[in-house]
Amino acid sequence: MADFETPEVKEYLDIPALKRGVMGNSKPFVSKEQFQEPLGFPGELVDNWQQVAVDKLGELLKTNRGLQVFMDSCVKCGACTDKCHYFLGTSDPRNMPVARQDLLRGVYRRYYTLPGKLFPKLVGAMDLTEDLLDQWYSYYHQCSECRRCSVYCPYGIDTAEVTMAARDIMNAVGKGQKYSNEIIGKVFKIGNNLGLPQPALEDTLEGLEEEVKEDTGADVRYPLDEEGAEVLLVTPSADFFAEPHVDGLIGYGKVFHQAGISWTLSSHASEAANFGLFIGSMENMKRIAMRIREAALDLGVKRIVFGECGHAWRVAYSFLNTLAGPFDFLDPRYPVPQHICEVTYDLIQRGALTFDKSANDHRRVTFHDSCNVARASRMGDMPGGQFIIPREIIKAVCNHYYDMPPDTIGEATFCCGGGGGLLTDDLMELRVKGALPRMQALKQVVEENGVTHLAAICAICKSQFSKVLPYYGFQMDQIVSVHQLVSDAIVLGQKQ
């Protein structure tokens, strides 16, 4: 399959002995000029890159309190050292969150603190050399920005923020990552990550309508650019055709249909994902977010709803209001934005949907909490709603539901291994190894409860699991969308 070994899944998840530098060669393809320029970054490594990098770091320290506090506060207690799935899966000590931070912290100390200027060796300060830049490129692309480490750090130090800062600096000196930057360019140019133009979208959606009609006999609509619809649905573009994503999209349509809510997709904002987050570029993140505001205004909708996508939901829930608000032109009775799970859950609570749970009887389901939904957002009106609502939906449509062990779900959830801009084939080894903790937890419920399916609400999780499940002896179709389960159980037509 590949030139690396899939880690062995054991009874328990061991903390591995350190193997220095084993992942030092893991690097994604470097971006090229044509992908850098549309984002406002230099096309190749600039001549005075050291100076530019150090200056950029200084600017970030001044404009982002979190980074400044995180650089100063770490006491090297070690509490985070066994929390990262990439460390657990690869044994490379540089993948311990604090060690990852230290690649940047060493430079911070060298150029911005007195002891680092006077006694670099003593305090672990480092000159920004070409070799160090290489290590940055390698190890800051072995962090999925999942925030698991930040849950356990006594000062809440969030390695995701450090990774974003480092990637932002690397982009500023012209050493960007091809995968993320190329995709952002497509969003600017065409409107979505996959580069699907409006006519292709229209075709796809028409196809879906026919398919659902054939399957169920119901006229469920999948509208595009319909002015005056009540809801603008913004969903990851993978939902338009990839499996199992598209089954989720079919599900959203059925929910809206059954609830009698008019809705539309937008070809201008045909992508929920915001890779500006991954590369730590607030300007690009803002520019991507603005499309959603523009689409909502153009189409005259009253509500914005996001489809199943993890980090997209983080940007939507936590940042959209800051980046592209205020949304005072929308219906104030609904939160802006809403998650499709919140919509479905409310409808279930109100008794507006009918389900035939037996339609899912061939499945025994567990739920993977996506990292950015779990630790960087919320659903509903109480803390932790992001854990309750998707599970309640699944339980409303399935008879057999089982949770994975408690230290692998909820706020302690493990990332799928492909988040944060790492879902690219040039990082396959990292992705497979980083999935180990999740695979271990999955194996446990498969053996103990006969679980057959892993449900998720994130496009990256779904793509990542489709790809890595087979490495661990599972089938690629064991990953399902939550709204695929809804879709299979929902009873369409007149409510009895």
Place this chain on the structure above:
Amino acid sequence: MSFATVFFALLFYAATAIFLIGVGMRIARYARAPAPLKIPTTPAPTTRTGVVGRMVTEVVFFHSLFKANKWIWILGWVFHLALLLVLLRHLRYFIEPVWTWVVLIQPFGVYAGFAMIAGLAGLWVRRLFVERIRYISSPSDHLMLALLIAIAASGLGMKYIWHTDIPAVKMFFMGLMRFDFHPLPTDPMLLIHLSLVAALMIIFPFSKLLHAPGVFFSPTRNQADNPRERRHVTWISSAEKPAAPAEQ
């Protein structure tokens, strides 16, 4: 007036100034830097009051650390609690008459000295023998532990073995606060103890000890989770789109 008296008087003025100004400037820096986005680690409280509660559980009980690792938690917590007691015990050198509660905690303060050493020693053992923690340690991390242990040990040394003239020490510090120099006893253990404490105060604003003010400014802990209810407005809200070539 002896050389030691003048030297230590000036040393403590300098150390206090560096400590206060240094930490003050850091705090000003943290306070001035904007938090561009809402990044509380969720689930997080949705109200300000809730956030105060979260901070209390963090600062008083080290809640996150408790979730992370019971060994580091118990050692770290014992050390910090003991340090607090020891510091409060030392208040008696700076006030006259000594408040009743400060009198009452004196014996506990002594036990705390031992607890402090125990906690620090435990942390050092982990730093030396747990491979992961050894990997992330710089020389300064070991030195910091050595310094703190030396301070506690020299203090206890004076309490139990090499006694010094406590009333005279108190006179010296009370005098310092009024810019009125009183002679400082010159027992070696006292001078060692005081030198190390001054060193700690001087290092504080330039070291990882900044975690003490830092924890209060950590956005993942001190932000309320209410971005949909209340718009968080910062520089990025009003920033122009980047100067990149427009689409098409």
